[in-house]
Amino acid sequence: MLLEVKDITKRFYGVTVLDKVNMQFNPGEVHALVGENGAGKSTLIKIIGGTYHADGGSVLIDGQKVEINTALDASSLGISIVYQEYNLVKNMTVLENVMLGKEPKGRFGSMDLKKTREHVEDVACKDHITVDLDKYAGDLSSAEAKIAEILRACTNDMKFLVLDEPTAALDDDDVSSLFTLIKKLKARGVGIIYISHRLEEIFEICDKASVLKDGKYVGTWETSEIDRDFLVTAMVGREITDVFPIRKRDHDDRKPVIFSARGISDGIHFHDISFDLKKGEILGIGGMSGHGQREMIRSLFGVIPLSSGSLFMEGEEIRMKSPADAIKHGLAFLSDDRRSEGLAQEQSVARNITYPTLKRYNPFGIIRKKKERDRVTDLIEKLNIKLASQTQNVQNLSGGNQQRVVLAKWLPLNPSIMLFHEPTLGVDVGAKVEIYEILDALVSQGISIIMVTSDMLELLHMSDRICVFYEGEIIAEYRGETATEELIMSAASGKPAGQGVSL
């Protein structure tokens, strides 16, 4: 079965996310879909999966146009998708989740529970997938959850399996099980579409690689005929050296320590975390997603309470019970989730930008409209935010521009420490370059940055020092200039190698 997309176009709130994309996927082949964050990969997958509707173009199977309007359409055509986002019902067991919608019928309209279990155990056995069927989905680790979702896909009659970032939370053993499965499916004639940021995986398991850049199709190549640098250049559209500013990463030990953590823990997601942050440095936090980084950085901002340990600002211990406290101590937090945390999408750009600094600029509680407007215009100019008017809703801006609005929101507070969670998630390449320049400019003025990121290139090129998380603890530390992708990846899998930097 040949799967094709022709001239697929998709727009969100006026921003073009996919622009006349043409691609072909063959059965029995592992086809990688590569691209930067925001390039449109997930959107394309969701169109094939029936979650989104394309604004233009069509999907074809064996040359015939097909209508995929619902998830049911996709699965009845034999297309199974394992999405990047968490897609399980927390209060149901793995078994119930896996067979949701496909439960075999029993007597008197009931479900045949025995048959259900047998079927799933069969598939799990055949495909070497091990997961506790009776555990509630809400109790699974990120890795187990992903495995459960893969199992769900396998219980369908698959002609195509789409995997969107399947290995983000899997350790080495799980990854090799997954690859074994993929090889088996390939041998059975199933076509695999594989989305991943991990380029070495792509060269390991995939036959072909297609690149999307800023919503446009760039090209498809046999993985045997290209190398990593070629792929990266195709993804980014320019030499890697043009993306990241040349950072003078000095490790002057005389630089004062501005912020420290000693043995902090939230009791659930991370334990015994200790680090020092020097003034003017960028501390990168790496590791697979779901290993406590998200909670840790939020605990530094007073969002998640600490069950033990202490935080120190310039040597003095500080207690933060809320973001308001953190802001008072000079911290700023830029969330990875602009939609539900970072910005109020349906409010104007101006309102979003001025919100944290209302008290500072309007001491009597009454808002001075003209002064506010001027201030916002100034910030929009300085950060090069592309928009029609400062009164328009944030929702209509592209990812890159939205992230600039987030920066415009925090910078006027003059923070001494900025906490970034995925600084360029969903941001196009052009904006990325500018944001990296901004970050560089900020640290050169003495602001210190802690940056949690899953973008390996970003981690390697922007950090002065890197801490790698594994299962809620810092497992290794490296200097920014000498760290490599292999070192980070091994540490992230729990097997740190190479020289570390002691605290």
Next chain:
Amino acid sequence: MNTLQNFVHRKTHPVKSIRSNHFRSVVGVFVGFVFLLIISYIISPASRTTQDFINLLKQSSGLGLLSIGQTMVIITGGIDLCLGSIVTLVHVLTIGLMNGDPSRIVPVCLIGLGVGAAAGIFNGIGITKARIAPFVMTLCTDFILRGLYMIYTKGQPKGVLAPSFRALGRLRVFGLIPLAVIFWLGISGLFIFILKKTIFGRHVHMIGANATCSTLSGVKNDRTIIIIYTLAGFLAALTALILTMDMSAASLNLGADYSMDSIAATVVGGTLFVGGVGGVEGTIAGALIIRLITSLLQKANIANWGKLLIQAVLILSVVAANSRKKRA
């Protein structure tokens, strides 16, 4: 200290002004009111007098005043289902405690306002500290208040107002405008200002638009939410006092429809349940429309049930229309 001094300037796009959707919907509601008014004049030509219009204003002032609180609550993404019971409770308390004694007017009014505020604080605390959904919390408070005023009156509300208090109900500013209308429009104006031009107002809107974003920006949401519900309770109590001025005997039915009516007035006035959108300006026209519909129905003799039907359909239509609009 400007942290971006060294940053390179780039070319910027010209700034155009975009009219907000909310302004358009407010204008729309006022137009709707005028339209409805014209229809009512056609149906009953006798009502084309200034006096009749003033009466309409007076009848709308209780609902209008009460709906200010409801509007603010809905902007924060909540809802208040106990306002009607606050009105009834404060009403029977006022009449019951005053006992015709003019020296009691001030203390009794203060007690009434205190009761309203207390109910509001109770709601606010339940919603913020106990994390109970607003509709559940205010529904429970509604039942509790109902029990309270039934226990107090034992089903037979008694008491007499002091004559000077009742005189306030007859007071006409400039010989024409009732005190109630002044209260309503004045306080509405105050809250329009607060919501549009103060930091507190910005907090109210942002909490409704994205409460998490508000917290992460360093604002203590809980404080604002408690204040809002307290204000709603306070304004409900104030409404009760103003309505009571006009009455000679206590009625257990006084607040009956007010909860629903205030929701209708707010929604028709352009405030959406999604939160973060809306304002008291529209609610002024919303209250007028609801009262006009009520009086038209009374003239047609289908007051009670017709009103419920029409208001239900009205609220549903407005919310439904807005739900479709959101499709990207």
Next chain:
Amino acid sequence: MKPVTFSPKKFLKELGTPKRHSAKIIWVLLIILVIPITFIIPEFIRPANLANVMQQLVPLGLIAIGQTYVILGGGIDMSVGSQISLISLIASSLMTDSPLSMVGVTLLCLALGLLFGFVNGFILKLFPMPPLISTLCTGYFFQGIAFALHKTSGGFIPVAFKRVLTASWGMLSVPFVFYLLMFAMAWYVLNRTRQGRYVYALGGNADVLEKSGVSCAKTKILTYMVSGLFCAMVGIYLAAKLRSGSARYGDDYTLLSITATVVGGTSMAGGLGSLSGTVAGTVLISMLTNVLNNIAFRYNLQSSYYKDIITGLLLITAMFFYRKRE
């Protein structure tokens, strides 16, 4: 299904962190409460009183089943009370002495209940909006019609009809047996059929359900239809019991059905809870009501006023107790 084993330690642990079938807490609480109650109100244990409680809890028990379905699906039905009132009025307006009429009107009312529920669900399908608002509005709408139909004479229900619906032998009564039957059927549908599981999924993660190829709108409509059906049953029952219809019969039932459901451990967010918990909640409320009535009788107070306060406080307490889950 998971094999059921009992271990005291696990039991205690589960008491503290309720999972999907968290009825255990409430049943334990109920059993514990009986002791002080018997001390304060010895009359409670009398068979006649118990039989009374068992009959009194049926209307609440029935609509709470429907409300639980809706809440499990992530919604809420605020039109419960007015549906009951409206159906009671329709039944008492149409019914005559003939057995054909009794059966026919009953069937008609049940069908209307299904229709009302369908309307509730269908509105949500057409116009995505908070179910609170839509059912609040349909509730007002039904209430309006009820007021229009309300006559001071109250309509007519033949004695025979009442006798059939309220017959009893000792502790057992027709309504109670009927309730047990309905509970059994509802439990079976919810826990043993696909549709029932979809209700849990709808409340737990509607997105996943949709991606699994099941129509969320259809499942949602079904939950509201179940609720409507039970409202109709209660409307008919109340009309029969009191031999008249009224626009006020259902007044308290909306809040009470939510209270029974929440007290029984069902989460307002959806996807978590059980019918047996709702039964426990129903029993708890009915017990408290009965105790209240007995106390009020003893001290010459009007119990209905206090009932409102207690219901409100009970729901607030229950939500506070369960707040960690949300």
